[in-house]
Amino acid sequence: MKYQSQKVAYWFFAAAMLLLSLQIVYGFIMGFAHMGYDGLHSVIPFNTARAVHTNLLVVWLLLGFMGAAYYIIPEEAQQELVNVKLAYIQLISFLLVGVVAIVGYHLNYWEGRKFLEIPRPLDWLVVVNVLTFLGIILATLYKGKKRTTTSMVLAMGLVFAALLYLPGMVWFDNQTMDSFFRWWVVHLWVEGVWELIMGGILAFLLIKLTGVDREVIEKWLYVIVGLTFLSGILGTGHHYYYIGVGKIWLIIGGIFSMMEPLAFLAMALFAVAMYRKGEKRHPNKLALYWTLGTAVLSFVGAGLLGMAHTLPQVNMYTHGTLVTAMHGHLAFWGAYGMIVFSFITFALPNLTGRKLYDTVNGQLAFWLSNIGMLGMTAAFGVAGVAQVYLERKTGLEFGAVQQEIEVHFLVLVLNATMFATGITFYIIEFFRYGRPNNEAIGVEETL
Amino acid sequence: MLSKSQARTFFLGGTIVTFAIFLGLSWNSLSNDVPKQTNLQNLTEQVVRGKHLWESNNCMGCHTIFGEGAYYAPELTKVFERRGEGYIKAALMTQTPWAPRGRKMVAYGFSDAEATDLVAFFKWVGEVDLNGFPPKPDVSR
Ligand code: HEM
Ligand code: HEM
Numbered sequence: 001m002k003y004q005s006q007k008v009a010y011w012f013f014a015a016a017m018l019l020l021s022l023q024i025v026y027g028f029i030m031g032f033a034h035m036g037y038d039g040l041h042s043v044i045p046f047n048t049a050r051a052v053h054t055n056l057l058v059v060w061l062l063l064g065f066m067g068a069a070y071y072i073i074p075e076e077a078q079q080e081l082v083n084v085k086l087a088y089i090q091l092i093s094f095l096l097v098g099v100v101a102i103v104g105y106h107l108n109y110w111e112g113r114k115f116l117e118i119p120r121p122l123d124w125l126v127v128v129n130v131l132t133f134l135g136i137i138l139a140t141l142y143k144g145k146k147r148t149t150t151s152m153v154l155a156m157g158l159v160f161a162a163l164l165y166l167p168g169m170v171w172f173d174n175q176t177m178d179s180f181f182r183w184w185v186v187h188l189w190v191e192g193v194w195e196l197i198m199g200g201i202l203a204f205l206l207i208k209l210t211g212v213d214r215e216v217i218e219k220w221l222y223v224i225v226g227l228t229f230l231s232g233i234l235g236t237g238h239h240y241y242y243i244g245v246g247k248i249w250l251i252i253g254g255i256f257s258m259m260e261p262l263a264f265l266a267m268a269l270f271a272v273a274m275y276r277k278g279e280k281r282h283p284n285k286l287a288l289y290w291t292l293g294t295a296v297l298s299f300v301g302a303g304l305l306g307m308a309h310t311l312p313q314v315n316m317y318t319h320g321t322l323v324t325a326m327h328g329h330l331a332f333w334g335a336y337g338m339i340v341f342s343f344i345t346f347a348l349p350n351l352t353g354r355k356l357y358d359t360v361n362g363q364l365a366f367w368l369s370n371i372g373m374l375g376m377t378a379a380f381g382v383a384g385v386a387q388v389y390l391e392r393k394t395g396l397e398f399g400a401v402q403q404e405i406e407v408h409f410l411v412l413v414l415n416a417t418m419f420a421t422g423i424t425f426y427i428i429e430f431f432r433y434g435r436p437n438n439e440a441i442g443v444e445e446t447l
Numbered sequence: 448m449l450s451k452s453q454a455r456t457f458f459l460g461g462t463i464v465t466f467a468i469f470l471g472l473s474w475n476s477l478s479n480d481v482p483k484q485t486n487l488q489n490l491t492e493q494v495v496r497g498k499h500l501w502e503s504n505n506c507m508g509c510h511t512i513f514g515e516g517a518y519y520a521p522e523l524t525k526v527f528e529r530r531g532e533g534y535i536k537a538a539l540m541t542q543t544p545w546a547p548r549g550r551k552m553v554a555y556g557f558s559d560a561e562a563t564d565l566v567a568f569f570k571w572v573g574e575v576d577l578n579g580f581p582p583k584p585d586v587s588r
């Protein structure tokens with residue numbers, strides 16, 4: 001690292017690892033419940049487990065993004081963070097809000113809208129927190145010597161993500177309106193502004209890891225985020241097919257969401273092309289693995305598996321089934337889980353001064369987690385397709401179908417075990433790095 | 448070859464144009480489609496109370512409605528039509544977990560008034576014009 005204040009990123013990453021571990025525990029609870037083992041029902045019913053699982057996911061990803069921003073912005077702007085103390089306070093208060101929300105979910109205290117379960121009073125605390133975060137980032141950029149495209153795209157993604165949280169905080173009496181605006185948060189996040197954040201982080205990593213000229217990388221960054229918004233904004237229509245709004249969305253949503261994979265394809269091609277083009281190789285091999293891995297798996301999970309059920313003719317049958325869960329897992333993992341992992345893998349040696357660039361644990365972490373997640377995706381997929389056929393095509397009753405497909409959840413849990421083993425290796429490596437320290441300033445390898 | 452400033456123009460231009468179209472279409476949907484397709488005249492206070500119970504208990508954490516939610520328990524968009532008031536109220540008011548085929552639901556033990564509100568909500572939900580969702584099974588067994 002180059003600036004002392006970048007160290008704060010480490011603690012965001014550590015918190016993210018902790019929350020990911022907890023997320024996995026609740027994932028297993030649900031996997032077993034689907035298999036018929038719901039022994040925890042009276043303490044942690046399925047809806048509690050699910051809200052905890054998905055909210056922890058979003059929070060650890062956001063912590064990862066924030067940590068990455070606290071690392072990237074000083075380096076790009078050539079300026080220490082304007083207020084490091086405030087950044088620590090922001091981390092701790094964010095975690096506190098999260099803990100309160102999760103305890104609340106065990107006590108039937110929530111808002112009960114998928115992904116937006118956080119109760120309204122806590123939403124306001126999130127707003128204050130995120131404003132603090134943005135304040136630090138934007139002030140640093142403003143004071144800095146340079147405003148690079150990479151840092152601007154990243155900052156823009158973060159600002160828009162914050163703005164788009166607001167439509168989820170409006171109260172509607174009409175379920176259709178509720179759903180309509182819920183997607184302004186959920187869809188426009190993952191298929192819009194989060195891709196800007198991902199693109200910004202990816203561009204930064206490629207600049208550092210491949211040594212390709214910044215101008216070239218940043219040009220393609222504009223093309224990628226251009227494709228994202230061009231397809232993704234009107235692509236929101238793929239959630240408006242069957243919620244009680246007009247048929248125009250079948251056409252608009254169908255056409256534009258079919259174009260959404262282009263942005264992910266562009267990201268994959270871009271990463272591979274820059275890797276080939278770069279004449280030098282950064283010694284941090286694991287960071288390169290994760291970076292190329294996220295570019296490719298985001299295309300598979302979000303792009304291809306998203307495309308598989310995005311046409312209205314298909315979605316009519318798959319809408320709201322385990323097919324959605326299949327796509328949800330590989331998309332979230334491949335795009336956002338893995339970009340956070342890429343960044344952490346890149347940043348840890350620079351923050352701590354230890355060069356665990358290519359270790360056995362690190363390799364095991366990469367392969368086990370990714371193969372495990374692909375296996376989980378397959379299990380959800382098989383269960384989902386069987387469910388769609390039996391329930392939606394032949395009209396077999398829901399419960400009867402669920403009993404038919406229980407066995408696929410055994411496959412899910414086995415693959416999830418492989419995934420969790422990979423994550424365990426990753427966390428072991430995380431601890432082996434030790435703490436960030438000032439001796440690591442100015443000694444990182446550069447190309 | 449494309450230059451960086453052309454790439455930036457593509458990004459800004461595409462974003463502004465598609466976002467403007469999106470806002471226009473959304474406005475049209477909310478002011479024209481929603482009143483018709485969701486039968487606003489039937490959206491009574493009772494239905495709204497039912498919606499509130501639906502949310503404050505996170506029913507969506509197990510079930511789907513309009514195809515949105517979780518995949519642990521049945522789709523409920525057409526539950527009123529499928530099961531009728533008596534069955535639904537029994538499931539909502541029981542003190543021991545309702546568990547058809549062994550999969551347990553939380554035993555909420557709602558009062559009769561609360562259960563009636565939820566039934567009203569389901570009835571309203573079932574009447575929304577969803578462009579054909581959920582599909583009718585078309586393969587014979
Ligand atoms: C990284 C990007 C993406 C992530 C993280 C993601 C994640 C998700 C999640 C979690 C859901 C379930 C949402 C809910 O029901 O509340 C969902 C639904 C959906 N996604 Fe994605 N997605 C991504 C990209 C895409 C893309 C690029 C496409 C299309 C090409 C797509 C198509 C769909 C469709 C059609 C649904 C609705 C499924 C249904 O009707 O039940 N997604 N996505
Ligand atoms: C041990 C690993 C995991 C297991 C066993 C697991 C299992 C599950 C189960 C059973 C559900 C609920 C499906 C339902 O509603 O019936 C679920 C939901 C979900 N999980 Fe996981 N999960 C795991 C890890 C992950 C990871 C690592 C991610 C993201 C990177 C993730 C993202 C999600 C998302 C986005 C949903 C909501 C999907 C939707 O609504 O369509 N899960 N998970």
Ligand SMILES: [Fe+2]
Nearest residue numbers: 187191238239
């Ligand atoms: Fe979407």
